[in-house]
Amino acid sequence: SYKLTQPPSVSVSPGQTASIACSGDKLGDKYVCWYQQKAGQSPVVVIFEDTKRPSGIPERFSGSNSGNTATLIISGTQAIDEADYYCQAWESSSHVAFGGGTKLTVL
């Protein structure tokens, strides 16, 4: 099965830029989505098709995907951005892969 790898944790100071990486074999050839999950809540998609933001998601969220790595970037990180973040891609037309998740701490 297709494996997506994320760092378990990332820390960032308020107002700074947070980057969360997601790696997988030839990941750049696939579309990647990113989900934010706050404590006790259901996940919410914050980036889809590598770089696109759903309506209602702040502009400070952006994404990129090339080679074997996709990256979620949060510019001007705020305390409310503290959450777990998951990358996701379609392994094939039939299976879905999620990364293991990254806990973002804003301190």
Add this chain to the structure above:
Amino acid sequence: QVQLVESGGGLVKPGGSLRLSCAASGFRFSDYYMAWIRQAPGQGLEWVSHMSSSGSTIHYTESVKGRFTISRDNDKKSLSLQMISLRVEDTAVYYCARSALQRGFDLWGQGTLVTVSS
């Protein structure tokens, strides 16, 4: 209101069975692929199964093949997951999610907890 509401979770013994349901409202259910995604306590997200809008295409993660069955009723706007031969490692919050394919899972329910324990 656009939402998904799961039900049917609970405590079951290893080897037991459970049926989860998901009621959709506020959108054209029959237009969308639908999926079940689970999250073990303190762990990450794991895709379990999904079904095409018509029900003609179904896929499962390897660990549940032969034990879980996904189904849908487009007239009733509902999605189900029949689970048999449950194992301790199936313990998780099970989410119903709407799939917009490469646009991701764009609508999630609140989840229902399944606990498999003796």
